[in-house]
Amino acid sequence: xxxxxxYFLLDTSGSMYGEPIQALNNALSGMINTxxxxxxxxxxxxxxxxxxxxxxxxxxxxxxxxQFRLPEITCPQSGPTNTGAALDFVxxxxxxxxxKGSETQKGDWKPLLFLFxxxxxxxxxxxxxxxxxxxxxxxxxxxxxxxxxxxxDSMLRQLTDNVVHxxxxxxxxxxxxxxxVSETIEQGNKSQGTxxxxxxxxxPSEITVVI
Amino acid sequence: MTxxxxxxxSLLQQQGxxxxxxxxxxxxxxxxxxxxITSVKNIRLLQHNMTKDWKLIARRADINALQLAxxxxxVGKPYQAEFDFKAFGLEDIISFQLTGFENTGLxxxxxxxxxxxxxxxxxxxxxxxxxxxxxxxxxxxxxxKKVTIIINPDPKSLWKxxxxxxDDKYAKADSVVETAxxxxxxxxxxxxxxxxxxxxxxxxxxxxxxxxxxxxxGIVAIADGAGSAKYARKGSVIACNTVIxxxxxxxNAANTSLLEEAIEIYSKDQSVKSKLxxxxxxxxxxxxKKAFTEIQKLAIEEGVTTNDFHTTLAFVLVKKFxxxxxxxxxxxxxxxxxxxxxSFEWVKPLNKLDVGEYGGGTRFITMEDIFAxxxxxxxxxxxxxxxxxxxxxxxDGIYDPKFEVEANLSKPEKWKAFFDxxxxxxxxxxxVKFNDGYTAKNLSDWMDFWSPGNHDDRTLIVLS
Numbered sequence: 130x131x132x133x134x135x136y137f138l139l140d141t142s143g144s145m146y147g148e149p150i151q152a153l154n155n156a157l158s159g160m161i162n163t164x165x166x167x168x169x170x171x172x173x174x175x176x177x178x179x180x181x182x183x184x185x186x187x188x189x190x191x192x193x194x195x196q197f198r199l200p201e202i203t204c205p206q207s208g209p210t211n212t213g214a215a216l217d218f219v220x221x222x223x224x225x226x227x228x229k230g231s232e233t234q235k236g237d238w239k240p241l242l243f244l245f246x247x248x249x250x251x252x253x254x255x256x257x258x259x260x261x262x263x264x265x266x267x268x269x270x271x272x273x274x275x276x277x278x279x280x281x282d283s284m285l286r287q288l289t290d291n292v293v294h295x296x297x298x299x300x301x302x303x304x305x306x307x308x309x310v311s312e313t314i315e316q317g318n319k320s321q322g323t324x325x326x327x328x329x330x331x332x333p334s335e336i337t338v339v340i
Numbered sequence: 341m342t343x344x345x346x347x348x349x350s351l352l353q354q355q356g357x358x359x360x361x362x363x364x365x366x367x368x369x370x371x372x373x374x375x376x377i378t379s380v381k382n383i384r385l386l387q388h389n390m391t392k393d394w395k396l397i398a399r400r401a402d403i404n405a406l407q408l409a410x411x412x413x414x415v416g417k418p419y420q421a422e423f424d425f426k427a428f429g430l431e432d433i434i435s436f437q438l439t440g441f442e443n444t445g446l447x448x449x450x451x452x453x454x455x456x457x458x459x460x461x462x463x464x465x466x467x468x469x470x471x472x473x474x475x476x477x478x479x480x481x482x483x484x485k486k487v488t489i490i491i492n493p494d495p496k497s498l499w500k501x502x503x504x505x506x507d508d509k510y511a512k513a514d515s516v517v518e519t520a521x522x523x524x525x526x527x528x529x530x531x532x533x534x535x536x537x538x539x540x541x542x543x544x545x546x547x548x549x550x551x552x553x554x555x556x557x558g559i560v561a562i563a564d565g566a567g568s569a570k571y572a573r574k575g576s577v578i579a580c581n582t583v584i585x586x587x588x589x590x591x592n593a594a595n596t597s598l599l600e601e602a603i604e605i606y607s608k609d610q611s612v613k614s615k616l617x618x619x620x621x622x623x624x625x626x627x628x629k630k631a632f633t634e635i636q637k638l639a640i641e642e643g644v645t646t647n648d649f650h651t652t653l654a655f656v657l658v659k660k661f662x663x664x665x666x667x668x669x670x671x672x673x674x675x676x677x678x679x680x681x682x683s684f685e686w687v688k689p690l691n692k693l694d695v696g697e698y699g700g701g702t703r704f705i706t707m708e709d710i711f712a713x714x715x716x717x718x719x720x721x722x723x724x725x726x727x728x729x730x731x732x733x734x735x736d737g738i739y740d741p742k743f744e745v746e747a748n749l750s751k752p753e754k755w756k757a758f759f760d761x762x763x764x765x766x767x768x769x770x771x772v773k774f775n776d777g778y779t780a781k782n783l784s785d786w787m788d789f790w791s792p793g794n795h796d797d798r799t800l801i802v803l804s
Contacts, residue, residue, distance in 0.1 A: 130793040131699040131740075165462075168498035169536055172793045195492050196412050229697040232747040235740075238699040267698065316568075328568070 132175045133238040134191055134227050135314055138215050140246035141180040141204035144279065149247060149298040150204050156303035161199050163311045170194055170315060173238070177222065181215035183208040191226045210248045213255030216288075220262055239269030243310055244288065246274070247298055249281035260288045270313065270329060274306060291329055294337040305333050344380045345371035392475060399473055400483055403430070408469065412490040413459045415497070419446060421489075423453040436471040437482070446489070455489075462493035496790065502541030504533070510574040514544055517780040522550065523558045524660055524728060525803035528774060530783045534737055535795035536567075545651070546735050546797040547576035551584045554592045555600075557659045559584055560801055562675050564735040566650035566704060567796070571642075575635055575649030579705050582634045583627040583655050591623060591657070599623060600661075607663045607724055621720040624670040628653065628719075631705050646706045653705040654691060656731065658803070664726040670719055672710055674702045676739055676749050679723060680730040684756040689749045690721045730759075730774075730804055737798035741791035762786065774804035 139153065157178075164170040177191040182205055189200065223240055230236020242263070250256040263271060273285035276298040285292045295302045312330045332338060341349075348371050352359060359367055370376065408428060413419040423438065425431055438448045438455075445460035459465070467489065470482035504514055514533040519526060533544035545565030552558045561580040565572025602616045631653055632646075639646045652673020659666050669677050671691035679688040694703035703710055710716065739749075742761070748754045757765075764771030770786040787798050 132793075165492055166498065168495050168539060169795065171492060171495040171498065172795070195414070198409055198412065198490060200407060227698075230695060230699065231745070233745050235744055236696070236698045239701070269698075 143207035209251035216259035575651035
């Protein structure tokens with residue numbers, strides 16, 4: 130069966146401590162519930178959740194939605210944002226996990242990558258290297274989400290052309306964002322021409338698309 | 341040294357007080373005093389109790405933080421999970437209860453520690469795990485921890501069947517099934533909207549068309565509009581109809597005499613195949629190109645791009661000659677065209693599928709660069725079979741679930757299984773017996789077969 134592998138890279142650096150991480154947990158849980166009631170997603174979606182602060186942690190390895198359980202995501206009170214290390218980690222995972230098609234093997238749908246951050250990378254050098262690697266990889270879509278006034282949009286633009294900005298990481302905004310993420314996921318399994326860039330659904334008005 | 345003296349000495353040491361040699365005897369006497377013996381005993385007891393209390397508190401906190409995860413269930417599907425204390429590292433629990441199963445369809449057997457049953461509703465089942473750890477007082481209240489079992493809806497129950505908009509400018513039927521005599525064959529076709537489209541009330545993107553041409557030639561065309569393109573449903577219609585109209589106008593006796601002569605030669609001398617393929621390509625490439633230009637024309641009129649009409653296209657022409665049947669084909673995309681021996685001795689796929697490394701990636705007739713690519717010539721094919729075989733065309737909605745990978749299209753045993761499946765060897769027990777009377781409803785029902793993750797439009801054409 131064709132799987133649709135989706136990776137979430139979530140910033141859990143110090144600045145997310147407190148209300149923002151609560152809001153993120155709630156929004157993720159809402160998104161999972163939405164996806165659970167989607168027949169197509171239930172049949173093909175596989176999810177992985179990776180957090181990054183000083184450390185990169187694979188909170189949930191790539192798991193089919195049917196068996197997916199969202200753990201509580203926590204974050205330290207302070208510390209750097211190692212976005213580059215997180216990208217390095219996820220690229221290794223993607224190369225391991227995602228099945229490519231051949232004459233004798235059914236390939237997965239192109240993987241999707243969502244990166245959520247409220248700050249800017251602390252490991253800038255590694256980040257530059259890894260963004261190039263992500264761009265060169267054949268993802269179905271890479272979406273960068275910058276939340277709050279400290280998030281650096283232009284840094285995210287290096288990673289992907291699909292950058293959205295949330296004015297704050299409050300509960301309502303995050304909920305809206307992850308609703309849109311689930312819509313994006315739901316259209317991730319459609320046939321398209323090889324080499325063509327897939328179009329994302331239009332984001333809701335609360336979300337600013339950075340161009 | 342008495343226990344009390346030992347305690348006193350280490351206490352004084354902790355305080356940084358050195359007891360000189362000359363005071364040893366005095367300390368011994370001090371430690372032998374009843375009051376001090378009782379005090380040390382009491383201190384020891386208090387320390388012991390405090391340590392024990394802390395261990396219990398820390399243990400309870402650990403258990404609280406522990407992820408007690410049971411496998412997720414599915415509504416209506418039998419569920420079983422063991423509450424394995426060893427696996428969770430809960431071997432120090434001396435008594436417990438797991439409650440909250442009322443009206444869930446599940447029950448817990450405390451002796452076997454197994455949760456069993458069939459979940460009734462989707463959502464989270466919230467359970468209460470009450471427990472006592474080794475070391476806790478018999479009369480102490482039970483500790484409590486919330487545990488959740490996630491129950492998914494049955495995916496089958498979630499699919500909706502919403503009709504597509506019949507008033508849309510590019511409206512088309514959600515389902516078509518037909519059968520008709522066609523040259524020496526019986527033509528049978530079914531084209532059904534996939535569940536993924538029915539679920540949203542969107543259109544069937546697949547299409548097909550067929551016609552008998554001049555001079556006893558016949559053509560069958562199949563096309564699969566891209567799910568990501570907004571007018572794909574129309575692209576597939578135009579692609580099929582255009583090649584047929586083009587060949588009806590151009591593939592006539594006057595134009596095909598050279599081709600037919602070449603085929604006659606080929607039936608005796610197969611070394612002329614590459615010459616023959618050149619002639620085939622001349623005839624068919626114009627038709628394929630016409631499909632592109634017609635779509636392009638409409639896209640310009642509509643003020644959109646040809647990409648909005650993305651569709652694959654494959655077609656096969658067939659004619660009976662004195663010594664057998666000739667097949668000419670063209671294909672772009674991932675619709676297999678296959679000749680299948682009626683006793684499954686051999687199969688001949690006519691085309692190589694355009695498939696990428698990842699699911700869904702293919703090539704379309706609406707991509708102008710395919711005509712300029714060096715592999716364009718490989719899109720044409722010619723076959724000649726002495727006997728009447730089955731001719732099968734399908735879209736990936738059938739191919740993905742039934743054949744899975746391209747290599748299987750060349751395996752006669754897979755085709756034997758496929759025709760057995762059509763004959764009724766399937767879980768639904770629906771039978772479509774070709775050449776032996778079947779109803780359109782049979783084929784339509786057969787095409788509803790369930791296959792997890794495979795909910796694309798399904799089109800199957802069999803010349804039998």
